[in-house]
Amino acid sequence: MILSQVDTVEDISKEVFQKKYFIPQKPVLIKGYAKKWKDFDKWNLDYIYDQVGEQEVGLYDNKPADPNKATDEPVTKMRFRDYIKLIKSQPSDYRIFFYIITDHLPELLKNFTYPDLGFKYFKRIPTLFFGGSEARVLMHYDVDLGDLLHFQFEGRKRVLLFAPDQSAFLYKVPLSVHTVYNIDYETPDYSQFPALQYAQGYEIFMEHGDALFMPSGYWHFNRYLEAGFSVTLRSFPSGPGRLLKMLKEVFVIRYTDKLMRKILKKKWVDRKQRKAYENSEQALNNYLKKKNI
Template sequence: MGTFKTSAVPVLEHISKKDFIQHYYKPQKPVLIKGLTKNWPAFKKWSLDYIQDKAGDQIVPLYNNEPAKDKQSVYAPVKEMKLKDYIEILKTEPTDLRIFFYEILKKMPELTKDFTYPDIGLKFFKKLPALFFGGGASKVFMHYDIDLPDSMHFHFDGHKHVTLFSPEQTKYLYRVPYSIHNLESIDMDNPDFEKYPALKRAEGITAEMAHGDALFMPSGYWHYIKYLDGGFSMTLRALPRHPKRFANMLYNVLIMRNFDNFTRKYWGQKWLDYKDELAIKRTHKNLNNI
């Protein structure tokens, strides 16, 4: 057992559009910007109490830390609950229950009055702002986003720990074929370097996020997220602009995902086990070549 080699993400209070593009967007490097939201109404208003007050009786799907097995869909929630009742749990006790991709425009469009899209050089896709909720025991498995966006991730009311790995680190991370995640048997908090020796070579970037912080996550970056207490985040996404990465995004969304879903539907756990074995085989082959 051990810990990953990591360095801290650069932390800035403010940055100009020119400097962001030159030093972070173009070279595709993450950065945490603390002052980006301070002029938003959301900076003063957004809290678990604020969302709870607007929740009404809407029902939300909830997920936990357990990976999907056999023919179970990764998008199948473990339970459903009234949003206001779920937020009450977040406020009062640690939980691994979390909300994945709560679409603001569909569920609570009045929240769009509380923020603006930052003029920082990213062409944000304005039809899909999304919230993510989690409690003190919630973890988001290690993955990268299937549509490969350049993302700005904002956190509110609470604290979270984010570990990032660049796409260049993929060869060490035991990526599961036809998927966007690594082996779910890997404990990202205490990796087993004897069982998974390639992990020793992986170098991550860590960020500690508090209320109002904005984290730039470049296209294709892996991220592992732990909620340290109850809170929620918003992600604004920009489609990848590099032609090769845009083509990869189309492949992921239109071909890879559908092939994986189709095969899993018929093979179930056998397909998952096959992919896991292939992930180990390929990673160790790459490690031997290195």
């Protein structure tokens, strides 16, 4: 992988953000951006622990999804407070995925403000994500194709970002929003995944209060380096073209994949994995031929 440093700023105006990042769809890291919030001191695991009561949450781990089950089915469930105790006291790869604040913890909606950066937020689903110090999230892009403003809290996190035009080098799985399961993005094996070494992206290390702008359709891999959590604010898809693409992703590709997975189970998953290899090998051959390598 060819990884560059993302643009990093301490603060940013709406005008600069729109001109340099939103319109050209370029990522940017805004250091300590959440510190502007009046209730910034509440964005920690202890405060969440005090607020969740007796809620139970579904947990995911680093293992590939079971081909005989739905991809969004959790591997286990646990009391939210017990989960927070666990990740604070010991290494764990358990994580909480897509916890919608509006539905489960609306009190938190009072503790942040939507940054005035010039795009329209989808205020129905501000979303929390949690992870232990061993947790990682498979390389993927968000199916709704919204622009994302992603805030990190408590522990540090490593993020890899790739633009949509790098899909061919990432071993994208057909009819899916993720890459093949067996790529180790911490120590990539280029002998097994030769196309990956030509993928051009960004490496970002996020800390407490940082915000990362991830443009629509960007691939992202998250690795929790310490126990922590994040909140993602997303925009509506901008423009009719992106909206149509989003509807296709959600209602055609996603449900076709779910149906085939239910019918064929592991055979379908294996078939898509093989196709991902074939597509990336072809892309690599075309790239090397074009560059006369």
